[in-house]
Amino acid sequence: MHHSDRDPPALRRRTLLRALAGAGALGALPALGGCGTDLRNDPRRVTMAFNRVEDMELAGMDDLLDVFHAATDYTVEVDNFEPNSYQESINNYLQGTPDDVVAWFGGYRLRFFAERGLISDLSHLWDGPLADSFSQAHKELCTGGDGKQYLVPYYSYPWAFYYRPSLFAENGYEPPATRAELLDLCERMRGDGLEPIGYGNREGWPAMGTFDHLNLRINGPEFHTDLANGDAAWDGPEVREVFSAWAELLPHHQPDPLGRSFDEAQAALMRKECGMLLAGLFVAQALPEDEADDLDFFVFPEYDPAVGTGAVEAPTDGFMLSANPRNPEGAEALLTHIGGLEAQELYADSDPQALPAHVDTDTARFNDLERKALELIDGAESVTQFLDRDTRPDFAAVVAIPAFQRFLRQPDDIREITSDLERQKRSVFG
Amino acid sequence: MNTTTTAPAELGTAAGAEQTDTPRRRLRPGRVVLHVFLITTALAWFFPVLWAVVNSFRDYEHTAVHGYLSPGGFTLDNYAQAWTQGEMPQYFLNSLIITVPAVLLTLFLSSCAAFVLSHHSRRFNLVMLAVFLAANLLPPQALLVPLFRLYTSIPLPYWISSSGSLYDSHLGIVLIHVAFQIGFCTFVLSNFMKALPTSLLEAARVDGATVFQQYWRVVLPLCRPSLAALATLLVTWVYNDFFWSLALLSSGDKLPITTALQNLQGSFFIDHNLLSAGSVLVALPTLVIFFLLQRHFVAGLTLGASKE
């Protein structure tokens, strides 16, 4: 090999560097051209991210947008996202190039987004066209740490034990009101060859429902908030008491929840293989059409008379305005429309899980189940969100879910699990 | 060498050879055991795919009641339902939009790089090849955060990316695939090009061909078998990618089919027959490529080994 002085001059280092720079410029080139066809600057066009994909949800949104289009001549382009992936990627999504109007939830993370400047202030809508449209509880849910509003609430859906009345009638079961009655009912169901409580927890989040409800019944809603904010201790007697109650209830759940998806548990309720299921009103979506009135719920039973059952877990969905909307006027017109009574009722007609957030909602248009759910929320002493909406997402996803899953397979390790939770909480909340 | 590439032809020659060599060959017990073992293992290997195919034709109402080990209850509806309810046409189109440019671009750029490197000094050549080849082996997770920031900060006009940036655009996915795969392809192609007789290029140069003409007219046509093998491999790799689309796309309607399948879990998971039909549809393109182009596929996987 003798290349010493005969290296092809073509590739001297400087040439290579020049080529690298050229390649970089090439990459930037497309950015310079082609703005002429940019639909984004169309003043009649508004974009929106919607995290629901079921047919009935899409149909409801179509109806709502048709009315909007007819009234204002704005065209709304909807991006649909699968709910779980959406929730997981929302941080990145909001920092990327989000749509003008963005679906999201009330609670901790809304405040977090507001604080980090990822969404826009909507308080002028709340003080203007949307004044007196929503309850004080909803207003608080939509308010950031700075006292301004950042979300237009759309609908809520309460969590409770859902069951099939036909199955209860057949076996003479009564909805339980207390801890003892609940355990009693479970025993009876087992005697009748039923799995008392459906359970599917492969995704991780459903277990938070059990934890939240036991915690609300045993320690009350203020403690729930303290815990979610990182102020209360996870290894104190309060949380250990919750886990003990959970351990007591665990044998009455479908076995092996970690291998079963929540949808499968829901299917078990529909097939009447299990007696009840702790879920949101969204289970109504899975109901076969010809059995539309064969679903009812009872609130999570009382565990401590001093605490009662006044706290309702009712996650609220709504829409935010992204930080730099391409069409702010159109987006605000759309948000005002979404916050209006007509739009909310129109959507609720299609989607059985949606209970309009608007205070003037006419309950006459709902079926018995929806009316009962709406009354439950209206009569609630306090409304909480789901744990993953009420606390830091890194704590919920990276710490709480694995800990709850570990508890489900080792319910005897309460002491160790709770100390682990507390230690990680300190690290996460810093 | 590389007899593996002639695998499909082997069946015929093998049978022929046995007949001519030993016309009345005794059935040796060893052979019987061997074939019994191979047949059993092959059946076991084929079974999961077969099971998915069989399930995909079963009616959910039937299997939910009678179980999967019962006879009857066959239907084609699962395919129709998976196709429409799963919005598969859109996702297949996305896969196509990503795969074809990614493969062509990778082959073009890596053959360019290989052409230069195969005619360059040894040390420089080695360093560059090491940089290229090692990149191909890095864990993708290790690049994720900075890549995400990079992608969101590179603006693109609307006609290229409706998101306005490289993030959440098909172009972004194509580019990361190209960047990741160039290393391997460059390595293989440069090995091949180095083995070409230099007289060819000298002749072209005497005829006054430019460097690009030497590459495009002389070297590239000779690389056709390698390019075909690499193309087959690349198509399956890019089509099968799950991670990059998960990480760098946010709009559901931009996902390629492999990643989109996960989003169908909700509606699909309670109905395993529907899930089977969906899986079979997703597997179909790679399986078709595999059975049609098996020769290239095998050659691709064993490329390095066959070049000396």
Added chain:
Amino acid sequence: MAPHGTSPPSPSRPPSAPAAKRRRPRPRTGGTLRNSRGDRITVALMLGVPAALVLGLVWLPALATVVLSFTRWDGIGGLETVEWIGVQNYVDAFTIYPPFGPALSNNLIWLVVLFTVPTVLGMFLAVLLDRQLRGGALYQSIFYMPVVLSLALIGFIWQLIYSRDQGLLNAFLAFAADAPPVDWFGDPDLNLYAVLVAAGWRHTGYIMLLYLAGLKAVDPTLREAAAIDGAGPVRTFTSVVFPALLPINLVVIVVTVIDALRAFDIVWVINRGRNGLELISALVTQNVIGEASRVGFGSALAVIMLLISVVFIVVYVSTMLRGASR
């Protein structure tokens, strides 16, 4: 993840290759490319564009990840919100992050199982099929068919077999042995192995293919010589064939290590890499693109992953290039 370790084997050179081949005419390196200005630019672009892509989209981000691993950052806002915390993330990973230990050991188990079962089985199948055999091509096709399926899809296909309530395996066990249902994907003591069966199903075919290629390269005259010497098939294998496979063995080792380290898709589609299926790749993803956005912490996990793989990448690349440059 497309490529995985699927990078090809390129054993430096089958040791049995005739020595004469070693004098393959070396491409002349000087003066091959013309010195005109246009050609110089062409050449620079031909190498520069691919190099820019690889450096800019792979190496640069990898280096940036290393830097980020020393910070606390939620990934929101500009770089000014980054907080430097030294090696705290690494300390946290090893001390107060419960999934980390299981992830390390699961990755190790993944590696050991891939080495023992699919690698050995793949080699065995290759030896069996490396001869004139009726139906040999058909067997080969069946064994490496899973290689063309994505691991995500394999997760779905095996779900049909493993599902607790609807899967074939439990139905069969109940039917044949009246056994109670087993929670194959939910039981953290079992699910890793259940998943490994599926991953091994794919890996075996790939390994078989690599060894088949290696075996084809074994000089047949050596075997004939061994046969004439009266060596049986086992002796022939141990004394002639296996030594010839050494370069392939190295490739197989690296491919398997990288595959074990990069394993991700299949556990992610099953349960997002939790509850017994923790893998480092899944933990990084959870922390970085999941809801959490613990960018600094996730980067530290990624760097640990990077360090392990770099060791093997160096071995692999240097071996490949030694072969290529000879």
